[in-house]
Amino acid sequence: MTNAVEFDNIDVIFGDRQADALALLDQGKNRSEIQEATNNILGVADVSFNVPQGEICVLMGLSGSGKSSLLRCVNGLNKVSRGSLRVRHGDENDVTDVTTCNAQTLRTLRREHVAMVFQQFALLPWRTVAENVGFGLELRGMNAKQRDEVVREKLALVGLDEWASKYAHELSGGMQQRVGLARAFATDAPILLMDEPFSALDPLIRNRLQDELLDLQDKLNKTILFVSHDLDEAMKLGNSIAIMEGGYVVQHGTPEDIALRPANDYVADFVAHMNPVNILRGRAIMQRATKEQRNGSGNFAIEDEDIQITVENGVIKSAQSGENGALKLINYDGTLPAHLDATDNSIIFVADDTVLLKNLVEMREITQNPVILTREGRLSGTLGRREFFASLT
Template sequence: MTAALTFRNVDIVFGNKPRAALDLLDAGKTRDEIIAATGQVVGVADASLTVESGEICVLMGLSGSGKSTLLRSVNRLNETARGDVIVTHEGRDINVATCDAKTLRDLRSRGVAMVFQQFALLPWRTVRDNVGLGLELRGASKAERDRIVTEKLEMVGLGQWAGKYAHELSGGMQQRVGLARAFATDADILLMDEPFSALDPLIRAKLQDELLDLQAKLKKTILFVSHDLDEAIKLGNRIVIMEGGRIVQAGTAQDIVLRPADGYVAEFVRHMNPLEGLRAASVMTPLADIPRDGAVLEPCSVSKLRLTLHADGTVASVTHGATALPGTIVAAASVNGARQGAAAVTVRGDAPLKQAVALRHAENCPILVLDDADALLGTICEPEIFRALLRV
């Protein structure tokens, strides 16, 4: 993987005496102590993070945790008091914290685009003109603007609304305009500051799905701020939890849910439904830990599951219960078409646990977790499901 965005020991201070705040920060003073002593507000403290090219990285935390403050340092809407914010753009690394005005303008017009929570559409401009604003500011010709804007509006399903104004659109449609405007710049990095939080749940879920569909095609690097854990788990390749301006944990949803770094993170994820957030590979018994009797593996004594493998690690035969059903495996991605009498069902390691449990329920047989080459990674039986649900 290639880094698209790197934060190195970033401190952000709001106030006219940042040095005084930094000295107290280095002395180990808390945010509240620094405010009391200097009147300066520490927005972000010693934040280090790498965002890989093509990933969606979600910043989370309670209000005032620093997530939006950190995001806005990428295009220098928030100044960095200390540390580096490195954006990789057109083959070179640019330190946004210290670059000159011309470099920053170029980065804002071509390298980094932003989607705001409150849509930020200009009410006197049509949908078409709002989407083309960034192109217009960087001097693109009318013909080029028209071509790109038409393409991006079609991409977000608003081709027939090009001549309308913001007040004629629903909230969800206005946010689609914001997405189209960001995509129109062809920026490699998208900054999305709680873009769906002002929308009702059904529209929010639909736009989340649409964003994932677009991301599958465009493969942008997205830094996404959210206060909704379910949204973060749905969208994020990685989740970063912030508290008091500091990053307290960064990792996959499985890392955050199963191995919270401290009590704050544990409380943050306590009400999350593990069926939605966990993946099959994160709860399975790995192949190396499955008990075996010679060439036969016995991963679950409760269900009397027995497996034999080929030399390449693929499954040769499976028996489940008293009846031997060698080779009878349902290779399915959903419960549709599930067959009765199967020895086991199979899922990929990155399959949602909810999908695996649904297959388990439909077939009443254990789950084999396979990699993309159909080699066995591990198994899921009742004990693994119970442990995941109880988080023990």
């Protein structure tokens, strides 16, 4: 997989004694000790990880952990004191090292390849919604006709095409944030930097915008670095999460890695009160099928041996309940069939093993039966009572 952003041993020091501060960092001194000795602030320390193209990486941690400081290195708003930060755009060979590029290259990177969405919207109050969305294109020198076409398209994308002539003060907070999104999308930059963009909004609006962002990501396939201090938000949005403490990345991995295998007590404290139904996927909690079951043919039992599954070359063919007889197989495609609004234990769901626990719980509630999980059409595992109870505790 091609990486869009590569952090390689990144250190960021704020102050005029950077060499002294870096020497102390190399000696293992922490942020307070470096500040006491040099009056310089350690922003980021020895950060190395990659963000693949088309994925959302969430940077999270407590206030002052270094997440915004690291984010702003990607477009050069914060200067890297030591290390290499490579941004890939265009084809695989088109790479810019933000730490060494000249001013003109950095300006081009900001105009065309990396867009930013701010926490406080940063809309120009004397400009209309349409003029705010087209501002970056105007700076780029795009003519008015082309600019208007792009602006109309991006406003429609975020559901604000009827608000083009309004001003920022006439919009709600959530709508203003959508204008910020449209402005970032208008540049057609492949990489988006989002610095706590939803944290100033109330929980209902924030949740709605999170859903909208995921829908837009399905259509646009951007690479997004997203700063958050909210674990539920990070778990919902992130393909990967980097948890920061004192300038360091203390754990980087998938939401499931973070939730199930916290690297230290700091991470464990973060995940202690999370809601697992919005994070865990079937593959993390299922009873895994054996190699023979995944690839072979035959019958095997699940759910206390009350249900028998028939498999041919790893493909589910039928299911039989000792209590209810033959069960109808229903393939879950992302939504539950509209007619299934009450308990019906004559059916059994078959779902991909990447489906979220919250959706699997809904299936279980309807059927009172296990859920059969597949990967690329072949049996992957099953979720019975034991696996559901274990996942929730």
